[in-house]
Amino acid sequence: MKLHAALRTVLALLLAGNGLARSLVPAKVKITDVQGVAFQSPFVGQTVDVTGVVTAKDKYGVWIQDERSDDVRASNGLRLYGATAKHANVGERVSVTGRVAEYRSTANDLFLTEMDYVVSLKTLSTDHTVEPLVLGVDRTPPLNKLSSLDVGPDGWLSIPGNVTLLESTNATLRPDEFGLDFWESLEGQLVTVPWPTATNFPDRFGSIWVYGDWPVTGQNERGGLTIYSEDGEVPSAHPETILIGRALDGTRNPKTRMGMKLSNITGIVTYQYGAYYVLPLTAPEVIEAPDSDARPSNLNSTVHACQLRIGDYNVENMSPRSRHIPHIASHIAEHLHTPDIVFVQEIQDDSGPRNNGVVSANKTLSALVDAIRKASGGVTYEFVNVDPEDNKDGGAPGGNIRVAYLWRPERVSLVPGTAGNATLSTQPVMDEDGNVELSYNPGRIDPTHPAWEEARKPLAAAWQTASGERFYTVNVHFSSKRDSSSVRGDARPPVNGHAEHRLSQANVTATFVRSLLDLAPDASVIVGGDMNEYLAARAVLRPLASLLHDANAVAGIPLEERYTYAYEQNAQEIDHVFVSDAIAERPGGVEVEHVHVNTWAETIGARASDHDPTVVRLWVCDPDEDEDVPLTVDELDREQIIL
Numbered sequence: 001m002k003l004h005a006a007l008r009t010v011l012a013l014l015l016a017g018n019g020l021a022r023s024l025v026p027a028k029v030k031i032t033d034v035q036g037v038a039f040q041s042p043f044v045g046q047t048v049d050v051t052g053v054v055t056a057k058d059k060y061g062v063w064i065q066d067e068r069s070d071d072v073r074a075s076n077g078l079r080l081y082g083a084t085a086k087h088a089n090v091g092e093r094v095s096v097t098g099r100v101a102e103y104r105s106t107a108n109d110l111f112l113t114e115m116d117y118v119v120s121l122k123t124l125s126t127d128h129t130v131e132p133l134v135l136g137v138d139r140t141p142p143l144n145k146l147s148s149l150d151v152g153p154d155g156w157l158s159i160p161g162n163v164t165l166l167e168s169t170n171a172t173l174r175p176d177e178f179g180l181d182f183w184e185s186l187e188g189q190l191v192t193v194p195w196p197t198a199t200n201f202p203d204r205f206g207s208i209w210v211y212g213d214w215p216v217t218g219q220n221e222r223g224g225l226t227i228y229s230e231d232g233e234v235p236s237a238h239p240e241t242i243l244i245g246r247a248l249d250g251t252r253n254p255k256t257r258m259g260m261k262l263s264n265i266t267g268i269v270t271y272q273y274g275a276y277y278v279l280p281l282t283a284p285e286v287i288e289a290p291d292s293d294a295r296p297s298n299l300n301s302t303v304h305a306c307q308l309r310i311g312d313y314n315v316e317n318m319s320p321r322s323r324h325i326p327h328i329a330s331h332i333a334e335h336l337h338t339p340d341i342v343f344v345q346e347i348q349d350d351s352g353p354r355n356n357g358v359v360s361a362n363k364t365l366s367a368l369v370d371a372i373r374k375a376s377g378g379v380t381y382e383f384v385n386v387d388p389e390d391n392k393d394g395g396a397p398g399g400n401i402r403v404a405y406l407w408r409p410e411r412v413s414l415v416p417g418t419a420g421n422a423t424l425s426t427q428p429v430m431d432e433d434g435n436v437e438l439s440y441n442p443g444r445i446d447p448t449h450p451a452w453e454e455a456r457k458p459l460a461a462a463w464q465t466a467s468g469e470r471f472y473t474v475n476v477h478f479s480s481k482r483d484s485s486s487v488r489g490d491a492r493p494p495v496n497g498h499a500e501h502r503l504s505q506a507n508v509t510a511t512f513v514r515s516l517l518d519l520a521p522d523a524s525v526i527v528g529g530d531m532n533e534y535l536a537a538r539a540v541l542r543p544l545a546s547l548l549h550d551a552n553a554v555a556g557i558p559l560e561e562r563y564t565y566a567y568e569q570n571a572q573e574i575d576h577v578f579v580s581d582a583i584a585e586r587p588g589g590v591e592v593e594h595v596h597v598n599t600w601a602e603t604i605g606a607r608a609s610d611h612d613p614t615v616v617r618l619w620v621c622d623p624d625e626d627e628d629v630p631l632t633v634d635e636l637d638r639e640q641i642i643l
């Protein structure tokens, strides 16, 4: 027994000694070995020895860089975290012993490979310089796809999202094909982004989205990158863009806007807050700033009672006390030239965000109409909306946002009828003369349907022109994309927040339009508003897109110029106008302009709303050859001004 005990002690000592030896004499490896060729390091949890030159420093540590290898998948840069790492200075060649970790601060982030615990750090020599990799020259970002895991007919916009987690898959990198793989293969490296162009305003932390001097897709005339799907192709997720974070020397990034040209940016590639970033050594400067004045629409008049100009504008949480009312009014008057009907969204009740039971928005709408009258020199709109039930339609509590119509009574009027209320559902019905009318005019579409829980209900209306011809409109505001996951995060495809709600909202709206078209296949129907979704997310808007025509497509607007919003790196159209066959096929055609008063604003604070308005000119009836051509709006305007 004694012998056994002694043997066991010796054995235990030998084993412990062996373990100790392993941790005291760590493997000497290259940084490219630590980074490896997959999303996660082969050395996680192990203590290793690496050498490299310090390229940059911040208050949490340094980055070092070693020789490149022939394999572009393996980065030669590495983050060293912690107090010991901070002893090193830029330009020093250091030998470091430390523990390899994969770090992320939030569940849906991707992991960053780093040394999270530096055991020892020794400076070998000083005064080294590391030449940055020039992006677009030495390595060029791939186009279109972010991840091999974004499978599905709409690529990164396919629903449902979060079918796979990228980090659980830990795939071998394919940097020539996929954006996340590309940026991951540069993690920790010093790079230059030559001739950067900003695609948007800064985010709330001052970070800016750019692309450099390399191929891009979806580039619009302004210099932004637009989301679209062409001929059934999977839409591009713009992997060729990169976020520029806070500069390491404490200088501030400029206040960018879409299309602004900046000076070259040299910095370190990293991952934080749900995206890859370049952390610049010093902030870039503005080289060229685009003009911030959006052009007014050319669709400034009509020639006939059957030809109408329809405006659409999400006026962003407007209440009677909103300071942006005159700004919005000047857009409607001067940039949209007071269209015949304006679809508005986000009209709050008369008490604004005060949660006090008030639901009427008469004061809000009167304030807007008064402001447009002043801004236009006399154009007086009428307005209509249906008050929601208190706090039942989502949005800011107490605000009771809803959609509404403004119209010019000398051009159009509502077909006489009874207005609906919050819970009554309007239906298309045939009247005694064989014309389609709405059981409530205006009225909400199936407002108690579960699709509209905590959401704004669409408002349908039947109208007549000054010459007595009927047409129909639906003004919508679908659920927002809140609760979406980062497009550059772990969940693949990324979660498109509330896409399933928007899909059923599109379905209920389309079901209503179909019942109208069943009664009158030649009806002129216009469905417009803030749909909070791109047409490239085809599965979501399919019920509307398969029944009606996107006005942009009928008008032949170039794909990259179809945008009403800018979010992160993308210009995007989330406000849409759809028209029925009758309108799409009329010889007079359809014209569309997205008027970029807000996406082109000088600063984010100079905007009147987060959305751009749209104006559409179309025909809701055929001109009768014999009929006297009524006054044009230009002439009416002049008469009003003379009066």
Ligand SMILES: *[C@@H]1O[C@H](CO)[C@@H](O)[C@H](O)[C@H]1NC(C)=O
Residues within 6 Å of the ligand: 036, 037, 038, 039, 040, 041, 042, 043, 170
């Ligand atoms: C990730 O893949 C690399 C390379 O195949 C491998 O060495 C590493 O152990 C993997 N990590 C995990 C957590 O699967």
Ligand SMILES: *[C@@H]1O[C@H](CO)[C@@H](O)[C@H](O)[C@H]1NC(C)=O
Residues within 6 Å of the ligand: 107, 108, 162, 485, 491, 495
């Ligand atoms: C994705 O699904 C996983 C479960 O597989 C869950 O833990 C995670 O929170 C989800 N992520 C997102 C962004 O919804």
Ligand SMILES: *[C@@H]1O[C@H](CO)[C@@H](O)[C@H](O)[C@H]1NC(C)=O
Residues within 6 Å of the ligand: 134, 192, 193, 194, 195, 264
């Ligand atoms: C920007 O970077 C490119 C590529 O390295 C270089 O050719 C150009 O001279 C740089 N421009 C300036 C102003 O430094």
Ligand SMILES: *[C@@H]1O[C@H](CO)[C@@H](O)[C@H](O)[C@H]1NC(C)=O
Residues within 6 Å of the ligand: 298, 299, 300, 301, 634
């Ligand atoms: C309307 O726009 C055209 C150009 O499309 C312009 O020639 C004309 O002067 C404009 N009319 C008014 C009243 O602004």
Ligand SMILES: *[C@@H]1O[C@H](CO)[C@@H](O)[C@H](O)[C@H]1NC(C)=O
Residues within 6 Å of the ligand: 360, 362
């Ligand atoms: C709002 O205006 C409409 C018509 O303009 C009127 O019928 C309704 O009573 C008004 N509502 C309130 C609360 O003043």
Ligand SMILES: *[C@@H]1O[C@H](CO)[C@@H](O)[C@H](O)[C@H]1NC(C)=O
Residues within 6 Å of the ligand: 389, 421, 422, 423, 424
């Ligand atoms: C709408 O009108 C119907 C019929 O008059 C009524 O029963 C219902 O209570 C009204 N709904 C609201 C929210 O006022």
Ligand SMILES: *[C@@H]1O[C@H](CO)[C@@H](O)[C@H](O)[C@H]1NC(C)=O
Residues within 6 Å of the ligand: 507, 508, 510, 511, 514, 542, 543, 544
């Ligand atoms: C709405 O959804 C139902 C059930 O999926 C489907 O049968 C119907 O065709 C859809 N309607 C429209 C207009 O897309």
